[in-house]
Amino acid sequence: MAESGFEKVAETSEVAPGEMKSIQLDGEELLLANVDGNYYVISDTCSHRGGPLSSGELNGDQVECPLHGAVFSVVTGDVVSPPASSGVPAREVRISGNEILVGPANR
Numbered sequence: 001m002a003e004s005g006f007e008k009v010a011e012t013s014e015v016a017p018g019e020m021k022s023i024q025l026d027g028e029e030l031l032l033a034n035v036d037g038n039y040y041v042i043s044d045t046c047s048h049r050g051g052p053l054s055s056g057e058l059n060g061d062q063v064e065c066p067l068h069g070a071v072f073s074v075v076t077g078d079v080v081s082p083p084a085s086s087g088v089p090a091r092e093v094r095i096s097g098n099e100i101l102v103g104p105a106n107r
């Protein structure tokens with residue numbers, strides 16, 4: 001059963017290590033990434049011009065925007081490389097059995 005505020009967004013088998021996928025939660029587009037068996041969720045919308053980050057490239061724990069190449073940490077949402085000048089929101093993730101649960105937007 002989900003803890004309060006945490007909602008199931010996927011099962012662990014849906015995203016293999018080194019892969020990512022887009023998910024929707026409460027009308028928000030989010031990016032779910034598996035980095036060496038650890039799962040992270042950040043906004044899927046690039047802070048530069050709104051590019052879909054989950055359609056970009058995942059390299060280690062960094063995602064490169066498909067539009068103009070900004071790079072973000074999927075762990076923290078922080079911007080690593082321009083042209084974006086600010087990060088994107090990150091969500092807290094918990095694993096319960098084979099379920100991936102995501103916490104509320106609060107940062």
Ligand code: FES
Pocket residue numbers: 046047048049050051065066067068069070083084
């Ligand atoms: S929209 Fe992502 S780098 Fe421009």
